[in-house]
Amino acid sequence: MSNITAALYAPDHLSVNLQHFAYNVQQHPRFSWWNHSSFSDASQAAYQLVVFKRLQDRDHQTYLYDSGWVHSAQNSAVTAANLADSLHPGDLYYWQVRIKDNLGHTSDFSQPAKFICADPALPVQQGIWRQSQPKSGEELAHIGNVVFLRSPQLTIDTNDVDTAVVVAFARGNEPIFAQSFDLYVNGHCLGVGSARQQEHDHGTDRTAVYYNVYDATDYLESGTNTVAALATGSSDRRAFWCQLIVYKHDGTKEVVTTADPSWRALDGSSAFGDFGVKIRSQYFGMVSENIDMRYYPQNWASKTFDDHDWPAAWRNPQPMIADDEVLVPYRSENTERIEVHDANKRIVTFSPQNRLIDLGKEIIGGLTVDLASDTDQRVTVLMGEQLEDNGHVRHNMACGPDYVENWTLVKGENHFTTLQMKNFRYVELLGFEGDLHLDAINGWAMQQRFPDNEGNFQSDSDLLNREYELSKYTIKATNQDVFVDSQARERRPYEGDLLVNANTSYTVSANYSLARHSLDYLIDNPTWPEDYKLFAIEMAWLDFLYTGDDTLLKTRYTALQYKLNRGKSAESFDGASQSFKGSLKNSKGVDNFDEKVGLVTNDGLVDWPISERDGFVEGTYNTPFNAIFYGAYSTMAKIAKVLHHDDDAAHYQDRAATIKKNLIDKLYDDQTGRFFDSLNADQPSTAIPHTMLQPMRFAMACILTRQWLIV
Structure with a gap:
C-alpha cells in the first residue's frame, strides 16, 4: 500500500x-x-x-x-x-x-x-480595412466583406518581455450577430473577437462596444514577429483595430504596433468566392465560403509569409466609437478557436467522388482544411447537423440556413480555415478526386475555455449518464461571447433560454462569467415575453448563490426592481403584433398588482407559437403569470434582504404571500386538484372553468397548496 x-x-x-x-x-x-x-x-x-x-x-x-x-x-x-x-x-x-x-x-x-x-483612454479613433479597388484578371469584384490583415515585421527581444497582450475589437459585423475576426500572432490563433455590443448599457442611451484582450506571451519569438487577422464585416462601419502591448521586466510597457496604414490588407472576395450571395436564416445573412485556392493566401498568418504585393491597409474615416457609444472591456472569457479531433470521427464513402465526414459531435464554428489534391478541381461541400434517411447530409437546415458551398482546389497542398459561425456535424464532399485522410478536414470550433475535468457525474443509469454528457457538451459547444437561443437561427439571447443554459453551465463548469455577462446583457435588452423578464430576477439570485459575489445584485438592484412592473404599456409586445413600435428597453414600467384582487394582471408566454397553447383561456388574472410572479417576488425579497433593503424585502415578501393565497383561494379547485387557467376582471372571484396542463404545473411548481408541496 x-x-x-x-x-x-x-x-x-x-x-x-x-x-x-x-x-x-x-x-x-x-x-x-x-x-x-x-x-x-x-x-x-x-x-x-x-x-x-x-x-x-x-x-x-x-x-x-x-x-x-x-x-x-x-x-x-x-x-x-x-x-x-x-x-x-x-x-x-x-x-x-x-x-x-x-x-x-x-x-x-x-x-x-x-x-x-481597464484603460478608459485607449487611443482608438479609426480602424483599418481594405478599400474597394478594381478587380484584375478573373478575380471577383472586391466587395470587401472579408479581409486579410497583417502587421509590419515587429522586432522584439523576448528576454525583455514579462507579458505581451493584443487588445482588439472590430466593427461592421453587428447585423450578423456574430464575432467577426480570428486573431493571430506568428501563425498561432489567439482567439475570436470581438464580443457582441450591448445596447442601452446599464439603463442609458449608450451602446457598450466591447474590446477583447488576448495573452500573446507564449507565442512571441526573439527577432521578427507578425500580428494578423482574418475579419468579416457587412456594414459601412467595418473596421479592425488592435494594439500589441509588451509589459517589460523593468516595469515599463511599450506599444509595439497599432493597426494603421502601415499594415497590409488583402480583399478576401476572391479567396472566399464572395459574390454577394448569403447563407441566411430569417434573422441574418452571412458570407458564403466558396473557398478558391487560386486566390487564398496559404499560410498568410505566419511571420515568414511574403506580403510585399499586398496593398496598404485603408483607414476607414468613420469613428470606431460614435458619440452615443462607449468602449469597454469584455467581462467574460475570450472565445478561442479549437481544432476538434473527436474519437468517433469517421469517413463514409458513398462512391469514389462522394464521401461524408462525420466529425463525431456537433461543431459550432468552421473548418480547418489540409487537403492534398492531384489536380486542379472543384468540389461541392454540403454541411449540416442531421442526416437524411439515405445517409446523406441534410444541408437545408430546419432553422433556415442552407449550407451549400463550393471549393476550388489547386494541384498540391490546399491549407485553409473558414471564418463564419455555422452549426454542423457532417461534411459531405461531392466531386473530390483523391485520397481523403481522416485528419484532412477537422472542426474549427469557437468556444470559451472549457476544462472537461471540472465537472463529472456517474450513476447506475445509462440514460442519466448520457443526459449529463449531452448537457455538458452542449454548454461546451455553445459558450461563445453570449448565451443565445441558437447560433444557427436567431443568435439572440433570451431570458428563458438563459435560465436553462446558465443552470446547466453551473453544474458542469466553473466558468460563471458568461452566465453573468449574458444576464447583464438581458437586463438592458429584455425580450418580449413578459414572464421572461421576471427570469432575470431568478438568474441574478442564482448568480449570487453560485459565485458568492453580490456585485451584480448591487449594481443592478434598481433595474431588477423594474422587472416587477409588468403592466401593459407602450413597451408591451405579444410577440405577434405587426404594429409594435416600442423598444423593449428596460424601463420603470407600470405596477400590475391589483390590490383589490390580490393578483397581478397581464400574461406571459404560456407557450409559443400561440397555436401550441392547447386552448388556454386568457383572462385578466392568469394562473401561470401569477405563479411566476409569486416566485419573482419571493426571490426579490431575498435579494433585498442580502443588500439590507429591509423595507423592500418586507414589501416583496408580502406581495408574494398575497399572490400565493389568492392563487389557492380563487384559482385552485380542491375537488379535482387542479388550477384553472385564469380569472376575468368582471368576475374576480370566479375562475374560468378550463384547465390547461402547463399553467397548472407552473402554479404547482411555485406555490404550496393546501395538501402538498410541489418543488
Whole structure:
C-alpha cells in the first residue's frame, strides 16, 4: 500500500471578477480561488493575498500589496482593503494567495495569476480595412466583406518581455450577430473577437462596444514577429483595430504596433468566392465560403509569409466609437478557436467522388482544411447537423440556413480555415478526386475555455449518464461571447433560454462569467415575453448563490426592481403584433398588482407559437403569470434582504404571500386538484372553468397548496 503524506495543497483556479485573466478590473477587483486538502474536516481559517507587478518581484517578495494573514473562511469575491490606491489604468499585475486551515496547517502560495486594469483612454479613433479597388484578371469584384490583415515585421527581444497582450475589437459585423475576426500572432490563433455590443448599457442611451484582450506571451519569438487577422464585416462601419502591448521586466510597457496604414490588407472576395450571395436564416445573412485556392493566401498568418504585393491597409474615416457609444472591456472569457479531433470521427464513402465526414459531435464554428489534391478541381461541400434517411447530409437546415458551398482546389497542398459561425456535424464532399485522410478536414470550433475535468457525474443509469454528457457538451459547444437561443437561427439571447443554459453551465463548469455577462446583457435588452423578464430576477439570485459575489445584485438592484412592473404599456409586445413600435428597453414600467384582487394582471408566454397553447383561456388574472410572479417576488425579497433593503424585502415578501393565497383561494379547485387557467376582471372571484396542463404545473411548481408541496 502506498504511503501518501497528508497535505494542505496550494490554492488553484484563481480568478478575478470571475475571469482567469481579467482585463476589466477597475479599482476594486474581487478575488476567488479553490482550496484543496487531504486532511479530514479541514477548512480555510485565514488567507494571505499578495499583489506584485512583475514575476521577478515574486522572487524578491517585492509586493505592491500584502494583506497579511486575514482571519476569514471566505475564498470567493474577496476584496483587498486599500489595494485600489496602488492600481493604475492599463497596468498589469500578478497576484497569489495562500491559506491556513482550521487544523493549523499552512499551504504554499498558489501559482501566480495576472490581471490588467481597464484603460478608459485607449487611443482608438479609426480602424483599418481594405478599400474597394478594381478587380484584375478573373478575380471577383472586391466587395470587401472579408479581409486579410497583417502587421509590419515587429522586432522584439523576448528576454525583455514579462507579458505581451493584443487588445482588439472590430466593427461592421453587428447585423450578423456574430464575432467577426480570428486573431493571430506568428501563425498561432489567439482567439475570436470581438464580443457582441450591448445596447442601452446599464439603463442609458449608450451602446457598450466591447474590446477583447488576448495573452500573446507564449507565442512571441526573439527577432521578427507578425500580428494578423482574418475579419468579416457587412456594414459601412467595418473596421479592425488592435494594439500589441509588451509589459517589460523593468516595469515599463511599450506599444509595439497599432493597426494603421502601415499594415497590409488583402480583399478576401476572391479567396472566399464572395459574390454577394448569403447563407441566411430569417434573422441574418452571412458570407458564403466558396473557398478558391487560386486566390487564398496559404499560410498568410505566419511571420515568414511574403506580403510585399499586398496593398496598404485603408483607414476607414468613420469613428470606431460614435458619440452615443462607449468602449469597454469584455467581462467574460475570450472565445478561442479549437481544432476538434473527436474519437468517433469517421469517413463514409458513398462512391469514389462522394464521401461524408462525420466529425463525431456537433461543431459550432468552421473548418480547418489540409487537403492534398492531384489536380486542379472543384468540389461541392454540403454541411449540416442531421442526416437524411439515405445517409446523406441534410444541408437545408430546419432553422433556415442552407449550407451549400463550393471549393476550388489547386494541384498540391490546399491549407485553409473558414471564418463564419455555422452549426454542423457532417461534411459531405461531392466531386473530390483523391485520397481523403481522416485528419484532412477537422472542426474549427469557437468556444470559451472549457476544462472537461471540472465537472463529472456517474450513476447506475445509462440514460442519466448520457443526459449529463449531452448537457455538458452542449454548454461546451455553445459558450461563445453570449448565451443565445441558437447560433444557427436567431443568435439572440433570451431570458428563458438563459435560465436553462446558465443552470446547466453551473453544474458542469466553473466558468460563471458568461452566465453573468449574458444576464447583464438581458437586463438592458429584455425580450418580449413578459414572464421572461421576471427570469432575470431568478438568474441574478442564482448568480449570487453560485459565485458568492453580490456585485451584480448591487449594481443592478434598481433595474431588477423594474422587472416587477409588468403592466401593459407602450413597451408591451405579444410577440405577434405587426404594429409594435416600442423598444423593449428596460424601463420603470407600470405596477400590475391589483390590490383589490390580490393578483397581478397581464400574461406571459404560456407557450409559443400561440397555436401550441392547447386552448388556454386568457383572462385578466392568469394562473401561470401569477405563479411566476409569486416566485419573482419571493426571490426579490431575498435579494433585498442580502443588500439590507429591509423595507423592500418586507414589501416583496408580502406581495408574494398575497399572490400565493389568492392563487389557492380563487384559482385552485380542491375537488379535482387542479388550477384553472385564469380569472376575468368582471368576475374576480370566479375562475374560468378550463384547465390547461402547463399553467397548472407552473402554479404547482411555485406555490404550496393546501395538501402538498410541489418543488
